[in-house]
Amino acid sequence: MMQSDKRTYQKSFILDMDGVIYTGSKLIPGAANFVRRLKQSNFKFLFLTNNSYHTPTQLKGRLSKMGINVTKDCFYTSAMATASFLSTQKPVDCSAYVIGGQGVLEEFEKHNIAVTSENPDYVVLAETEEYDYKKIIEATHLIREGAKFIATNPDLTGPTLRGPVPACGALVAPIEKVTGIAPYFLGKPNPTMMYWARKKMGVHSANCFMIGDRMDTDIIGGLESGMTTCLVLTGVTSRKNMVRFPYQPDYIYNNVGEIDPDTILSKRDRVEKDL
Numbered sequence: 001m002m003q004s005d006k007r008t009y010q011k012s013f014i015l016d017m018d019g020v021i022y023t024g025s026k027l028i029p030g031a032a033n034f035v036r037r038l039k040q041s042n043f044k045f046l047f048l049t050n051n052s053y054h055t056p057t058q059l060k061g062r063l064s065k066m067g068i069n070v071t072k073d074c075f076y077t078s079a080m081a082t083a084s085f086l087s088t089q090k091p092v093d094c095s096a097y098v099i100g101g102q103g104v105l106e107e108f109e110k111h112n113i114a115v116t117s118e119n120p121d122y123v124v125l126a127e128t129e130e131y132d133y134k135k136i137i138e139a140t141h142l143i144r145e146g147a148k149f150i151a152t153n154p155d156l157t158g159p160t161l162r163g164p165v166p167a168c169g170a171l172v173a174p175i176e177k178v179t180g181i182a183p184y185f186l187g188k189p190n191p192t193m194m195y196w197a198r199k200k201m202g203v204h205s206a207n208c209f210m211i212g213d214r215m216d217t218d219i220i221g222g223l224e225s226g227m228t229t230c231l232v233l234t235g236v237t238s239r240k241n242m243v244r245f246p247y248q249p250d251y252i253y254n255n256v257g258e259i260d261p262d263t264i265l266s267k268r269d270r271v272e273k274d275l
Helices: 031-040 056-065 078-089 102-110 133-144 173-179 191-201 215-224 267-274
Strands: 012-016 044-049 075-077 095-099 122-125 148-151 208-212 228-232 251-253
Touching: 012 191, 012 215, 044 056, 044 191, 056 075, 075 078, 075 191, 078 102, 078 122, 078 148, 078 191, 095 102, 095 133, 122 133, 133 173, 148 173, 191 208, 191 215, 208 215, 215 228
Parallel strands: 012 044, 012 208, 044 075, 095 122, 122 148, 208 228, 228 251
Antiparallel strands: none
């Protein structure tokens, strides 16, 4: 007998972080008030980030310093999506050679994914401060010997106070060029990450909103996942370059504080309203 779908159609929100909630170490105007309104109205919400380096506890602490207090369960990272994906692909005795930081290592431990260089099932590449030639060589050999190549996210750069620095999507380059094998990216805009995020909240895509500042990750990821998309103009995408994309968001706001979570309508509700 088929099990009933336990996902709720309650209105819910998935929010990108950098460029939506903060820029660097500064909160974006209206962000704290928007999160406060979500909490007051008991909306389910989740902060979604492609950065796999930091743990939910660390992300919680970062927002707390900025004046936004939420639990660590309010975060979902590409490291978490990668661990969930691998544990469903190989539920028993899954193993991986990892070039990555604490965020990935912590999630793999939770999912009983063994971290090893001895005949691993996967080579997993993530954001790291320990990216060296020896590890690149080992990853190359392991992939050539049969390990499958996974990367936590396709982001080419990450922000710092001095400017952009290489992120996961850039770090794959030497391994991909030598092996001729491209990795499978788990982070945004992969709908798989969106699926696992909604599964964590227990919500359906029909009444879930994706709020982001990038057309090429947040908005297309939300669109391809069946969610209602909201572009905020406080990050990467501007009104000028937005129109160059063949797909468009459902809503456009100057900042996240302009969004009224109580009255905003999902694509499904807008269609029903017009009937």
